[in-house]
Amino acid sequence: MAVYDNIKGIEEEIIKCMKCGNCQAVCPVYKETLSESGVARGKIQLAAKILKGEAKYTPELYKKFDLCLQCQACSANCPCGVKAHKIIMAARAELARQNMLPFAKKAAFNILKKPGLFDFGLRLGSTFQGLAFRKNASGMSPRFPIGLEMRRVVPALADKPLRSELPEVNKAPNSRKKVAFFTGCVTNYIYTSVGKAVVDVLNHNGVDVIIPKEQHCCGAPAIINGDIETGKAMAKSHVDIFSKYDVDAIITVCGTCGGTFEQKYVELLADDPVYEAKARAVARKIRDISEYLVDDLKVNFAKLGSVPISFTYHEPCHIGRGMGLTRQPLEMLTKIPGITYKPMKQPNRCCGGAGSFSLTNYDVSYQILKKKMADIQGTNTNVVVTGCGSCRMQLEDGLAQEKMPHKVMHVIEVVQMAYQNAKEKPAATANKEQTKASQKSGKTKKAS
Amino acid sequence: MSKAQAIEALIKAIGKENVITEHEELVCYSFDATADMPSQLPDVVVTPRSTDDVVEIMKVANQYKMPVYPRGSGTNLCGDTIPLKGGIVLRTQKMNKIIEIDADNLVAVVQPGVVINDLNTAVAPFGLIYPPDPGTVATATMGGSVSECSGGLRGLKYGVTKHYVMGLEVVMVDGTVASFGGKTVKNVTAYDMVKLFTGAEGTLGIITEITVKLIPAPEAKKSMLAVFNKLEDAGNTVTEIVRSKVIPATMEIMDQVTIRTVENFAKVGLPTDAEAVLLIEVDGIPEVVEREAATVVKVVEKNNGNIKVAKDDKERDGLWAARRAALPALAQMKPTTVLEDATVPRSRLTDMLVALQNIAKKYDLMIGTFGHAGDGNLHPTILTDERNTEEMKRVHQAVDEIFKTALELGGTISGEHGIGMAKAKYLPMEFGEQGVEIMRKIKRALDPENLLNPGKMMG
Numbered sequence: 001m002a003v004y005d006n007i008k009g010i011e012e013e014i015i016k017c018m019k020c021g022n023c024q025a026v027c028p029v030y031k032e033t034l035s036e037s038g039v040a041r042g043k044i045q046l047a048a049k050i051l052k053g054e055a056k057y058t059p060e061l062y063k064k065f066d067l068c069l070q071c072q073a074c075s076a077n078c079p080c081g082v083k084a085h086k087i088i089m090a091a092r093a094e095l096a097r098q099n100m101l102p103f104a105k106k107a108a109f110n111i112l113k114k115p116g117l118f119d120f121g122l123r124l125g126s127t128f129q130g131l132a133f134r135k136n137a138s139g140m141s142p143r144f145p146i147g148l149e150m151r152r153v154v155p156a157l158a159d160k161p162l163r164s165e166l167p168e169v170n171k172a173p174n175s176r177k178k179v180a181f182f183t184g185c186v187t188n189y190i191y192t193s194v195g196k197a198v199v200d201v202l203n204h205n206g207v208d209v210i211i212p213k214e215q216h217c218c219g220a221p222a223i224i225n226g227d228i229e230t231g232k233a234m235a236k237s238h239v240d241i242f243s244k245y246d247v248d249a250i251i252t253v254c255g256t257c258g259g260t261f262e263q264k265y266v267e268l269l270a271d272d273p274v275y276e277a278k279a280r281a282v283a284r285k286i287r288d289i290s291e292y293l294v295d296d297l298k299v300n301f302a303k304l305g306s307v308p309i310s311f312t313y314h315e316p317c318h319i320g321r322g323m324g325l326t327r328q329p330l331e332m333l334t335k336i337p338g339i340t341y342k343p344m345k346q347p348n349r350c351c352g353g354a355g356s357f358s359l360t361n362y363d364v365s366y367q368i369l370k371k372k373m374a375d376i377q378g379t380n381t382n383v384v385v386t387g388c389g390s391c392r393m394q395l396e397d398g399l400a401q402e403k404m405p406h407k408v409m410h411v412i413e414v415v416q417m418a419y420q421n422a423k424e425k426p427a428a429t430a431n432k433e434q435t436k437a438s439q440k441s442g443k444t445k446k447a448s
Numbered sequence: 449m450s451k452a453q454a455i456e457a458l459i460k461a462i463g464k465e466n467v468i469t470e471h472e473e474l475v476c477y478s479f480d481a482t483a484d485m486p487s488q489l490p491d492v493v494v495t496p497r498s499t500d501d502v503v504e505i506m507k508v509a510n511q512y513k514m515p516v517y518p519r520g521s522g523t524n525l526c527g528d529t530i531p532l533k534g535g536i537v538l539r540t541q542k543m544n545k546i547i548e549i550d551a552d553n554l555v556a557v558v559q560p561g562v563v564i565n566d567l568n569t570a571v572a573p574f575g576l577i578y579p580p581d582p583g584t585v586a587t588a589t590m591g592g593s594v595s596e597c598s599g600g601l602r603g604l605k606y607g608v609t610k611h612y613v614m615g616l617e618v619v620m621v622d623g624t625v626a627s628f629g630g631k632t633v634k635n636v637t638a639y640d641m642v643k644l645f646t647g648a649e650g651t652l653g654i655i656t657e658i659t660v661k662l663i664p665a666p667e668a669k670k671s672m673l674a675v676f677n678k679l680e681d682a683g684n685t686v687t688e689i690v691r692s693k694v695i696p697a698t699m700e701i702m703d704q705v706t707i708r709t710v711e712n713f714a715k716v717g718l719p720t721d722a723e724a725v726l727l728i729e730v731d732g733i734p735e736v737v738e739r740e741a742a743t744v745v746k747v748v749e750k751n752n753g754n755i756k757v758a759k760d761d762k763e764r765d766g767l768w769a770a771r772r773a774a775l776p777a778l779a780q781m782k783p784t785t786v787l788e789d790a791t792v793p794r795s796r797l798t799d800m801l802v803a804l805q806n807i808a809k810k811y812d813l814m815i816g817t818f819g820h821a822g823d824g825n826l827h828p829t830i831l832t833d834e835r836n837t838e839e840m841k842r843v844h845q846a847v848d849e850i851f852k853t854a855l856e857l858g859g860t861i862s863g864e865h866g867i868g869m870a871k872a873k874y875l876p877m878e879f880g881e882q883g884v885e886i887m888r889k890i891k892r893a894l895d896p897e898n899l900l901n902p903g904k905m906m907g
Contacts, residue, residue, distance in 0.1 A: 015783040015835070018784075019479060020481050020584070021521055021522060022586070022587060024587040025565075025587050034541040034542055036473075036476035036477055037473050037476040042475075045475060045479060045487075058471075060472045061472050
C-alpha cells in the first residue's frame with residue numbers, strides 16, 4: 001500500500017518507534033519550543049491515535065503536524081531507523097483527506113496543478129511586484145500584510161523567468177552527452193543565474209542541456225503538506241514530460257525538487273500499473289548537479305581557474321539527508337584552486353526555511369535561522385555556499401535582518417566562476433583538456 | 449472543588465502561557481520511553497520557570513488534591529513520568545539554566561531542566577567533566593537523571609549519579625522549600641537527605657536546584673576489543689582484570705545474539721561465531737594508561753581471548769561503533785523492545801549470562817544481552833511485538849524469572865533504570881514486606897496524601 005494513500009500504510013513505522021526520545025537531541029523545532037508535540041516522538045504518538053481511529057480531526061491537531069520542517073534529522077538520528085518524517089507526512093496526508101488543509105494552502109496547490117495559471121501569476125507578479133513590495137538594499141519587504149511577515153526580506157522575482165530566457169535545447173560545442181534539466185520554481189522565477197550556470201558548466205563539459213518547456217512545479221509544496229491528489233497529478237505530468245527524452249541524466253539544482261523526483265514520485269505512484277515503472281525509470285536518472293559533475297563526469301576541478309574566496313557551506317537537508325549527497329558538493333568546491341573552505345559548526349542543521357514552513361511558522365523559523373546565522377558569523381568568511389534555492393531565500397533573509405555582509409551563492413555558481421576564470425588561459429590548452437576529459441568519462445559511463 | 453477550578457488557580461499562579469490543557473498536547477505527555485506500559489492523559493501540564501513557580505504549583509496541587517508528576521525529557525525506562533492517576537504533569541524543561549560553574553570547588557549548580565550533555569559542554573573549557581553518562585546524555589535532564597539516579601558506561605570506575613550529587617534544593621508537597629548538602633566535600637550534618645531525594649523518582653519532593661561534583665577530565669584513554677569463543681572466558685577476564693588492580697573506565701559485554709545482530713546490522717567486523725566480546729577502555733594519566741592497557745592485554749590473552757587495541761581516535765571510534773550499535777541493532781529486529789537492567793555482583797556475571805540464555809530458551813523468546821560487565825549491570829533485551837498477546841504473556845514470565853535469578857545471585861532488580869511502575873511489584877522480593885514498609889513510612893511522612901508521582905515505587 002502506498003504510504004501516503006492511507007495511514008495504515010505507515011503502521012509498521014509507527015509501531016517501530018520505541019519512544020526513546022533521541023529525536024529531541026537533533027530536532028531544530030524542539031530545541032526552540034521544548035515541547036513534546038514539537039518533536040517526532042510526540043507526533044508519532046499523535047499519528048498512532050489517528051491510526052487507531054482515536055483522534056479528533058481538529059485544527060489543533062493539524063497545527064501539531066504542520067510544525068515540522070521535514071529536515072529529516074530525527075529519521076537520521078533514530079536508533080530504530082524509524083522514518084519519522086514519513087510518518088508525519090502520512091499524517092498530514094490523512095488530515096488533508098479529512099479536509100483539514102487551510103483554505104489558502106488548498107487554493108495555492110490547486111493553482112500548482114494548473115501550471116499555466118501558476119506561470120501567468122508569477123509573470124504578472126514580476127511586473128507588479130513593486131506594488132506589494134518595497135525594494136531595499138538586500139531584496140524586498142512587503143508593503144502591507146499579504147500573508148508574509150512584514151519584517152521579512154524576500155528576493156525580487158526575476159524580470160524574465162529562466163525558461164523563457166533560454167532556448168529549450170542548449171547544444172554544447174563538443175557535444176558528447178545529453179541531459180534534461182529540471183529547473184525548479186525558485187531557479188526559474190528568482191535565481192535565474194543558477195540555471196544559466198548549469199547550462200554554461202554542462203556545455204563546457206560537452207553536455208547538451210534540454211530544458212523541457214512544459215515542466216512546472218515539482219509538486220513538493222503540495223506533497224509535503226499532504227495534498228496527495230495534487231502531488232500525484234504533478235508526479236504523473238512530470239513523469240510523462242521527462243520520459244519523452246532520451247537523455248543520460250535529469251539534472252536538478254535543489255534537493256527538494258531532486259528528492260521529489262527521485263523518491264516521492266516513486267512512492268506516490270507505487271500502486272499505479274502504468275506509472276510505477278515509468279516513475280522508477282525517471283527516478284534512476286535524477287542527478288543533483290554536484291553529483292553529476294563529481295560522480296558521472298568526474299570533472300577535474302583542480303584544473304579549473306582560481307576562485308579566491310573564503311566560503312562556508314550550508315548543507316541543505318534534502319541534499320544531505322534527503323538525497324544522501326554529503327560528499328559531492330564539498331568535494332567539488334574544495335578542489336577549486338585558490339578557494340578556502342571554513343566549516344561552520346553544524347553545516348547540516350536545518351536553516352529553518354523549509355518552504356512554506358517559514359511562511360506559516362515565521363517565529364520558530366526565524367529562531368532556527370538565528371542559530372544558523374551565529375554559526376555563519378563564527379566562520380570569518382564572506383560567502384555562504386548552498387545547494388537549494390529555498391535555503392538561499394531563507395539565508396538571505398537572515399543575513400539582511402542580522403545586517404551581515406555575506407553573499408549567498410549556489411554551488412554551481414562557484415563552479416561557473418572557476419570555469420570563467422580558467423577561460424583566461426590560452427584557448428588551445430583548454431580545448432585539449434576538455435577532449436581528454438570527455439574520452440575519460442566516456443569509459444566511466446559504461447561502468448556506472 | 450473541581451479540576452477546572454484547579455486549572456484556573458494554576459493559570460492565576462504561574463500565567464496562562466505556562467499551563468497546557470489542549471488535548472493534543474496532553475496526549476504527548478501521556479507516555480514516556482518505557483515499553484509495554486499503559487498511557488494516561490494528564491489533566492494539565494505546567495511549565496514552571498523558577499522555584500517560586502514550583503512552590504505555587506504545589507500549593508494549588510495540595511489545595512485541590514491533584515497528583516503531581518515531575519518530568520524532564522521523559523526518557524526514563526521504568527514508566528516514572530506516566531501520569532497514572534491523572535492530575536498535573538510538572539515539566540522542568542524550561543528551568544534549564546546553569547546557575548554556576550565553580551572550578552575552584554569542582555562543582556556546578558544547575559536547574560533541573562539542564563540537559564546532561566549541555567552541562568558537560570559548559571564545563572569542558574575548564575578541563576572538567578560530569579562523569580555520569582546514561583545512554584540518554586544528549587536528551588535527559590539533570591533533574592530526571594538525579595531522580596532516577598542514572599548510571600551509564602563508566603559506573604565501575606566513576607560510579608553513578610548519586611556519587612556526584614552534593615546538594616539539592618527541594619520543594620516539598622506542601623510548598624515548603626528546603627536545601628540540603630552543598631559545596632563541601634565533607635558534610636555529615638544530620639541525615640543525608642541528598643541521598644534520600646536522589647533516586648526517589650519524584651515521589652518525595654520536587655528537585656528545583658542541583659549542586660554536582662565535577663572531576664578533571666582524564667588526559668588519555670585507550671580502547672580495546674576482546675573476542676571470546678567461550679562465555680566463561682569473558683566472565684573470568686572481567687574479574688581477573690579487576691583482581692589485577694586495574695579499574696577500567698568502561699568494560700562492556702555483548703552476548704552472541706547481540707554480536708550477530710550488530711554484525712548483521714552494522715557490519716563492523718565482529719566474528720559471528722564468538723560467544724562474547726568485551727569493549728574495554730582505560731583512562732587517566734598517559735603513563736598509567738599504557739601500563740593498565742598492557743595488563744588488560746595480558747589477562748585477555750591468558751583467558752583465550754583475541755584482543756585488538758585501538759591505535760588512534762579513528763580506530764577507537766571503530767571499536768565503539770560495535771557497542772553503540774547494540775541497542776539500535778536489537779531494536780530493529782522486532783517492533784517492541786523490552787529492556788531490563790537486572791544487576792549482579794561482578795563475580796556472578798557468567799552465571800547470570802548463562803541463566804539468561806536458559807530463560808530465553810525456556811520461554812521461547814529472543815533475548816539479546818549486552819551491558820556494563822564491569823559493574824555487573826546487564827541489559828537483557830527482549831525482542832517482541834506488543835500486539836502479540838500470547839507472546840507478551842511469555843515475556844512477562846521471563847521478566848519475573850530474570851529478576852528472581854538476579855536476586856538469587858546476590859544482585860538487585862534495578863541497576864540504573866529505577867523502579868517506577870515497571871518494577872514496583874518486585875520490591876518485596878528484594879526487601880521483604882518489612883523492608884518495603886519502612887520505605888512506605890518515609891513516603892507517608894513526607895507525602896501523607898500520596899500526591900507526588902502516585903502509582904510509582906511505593907504505589
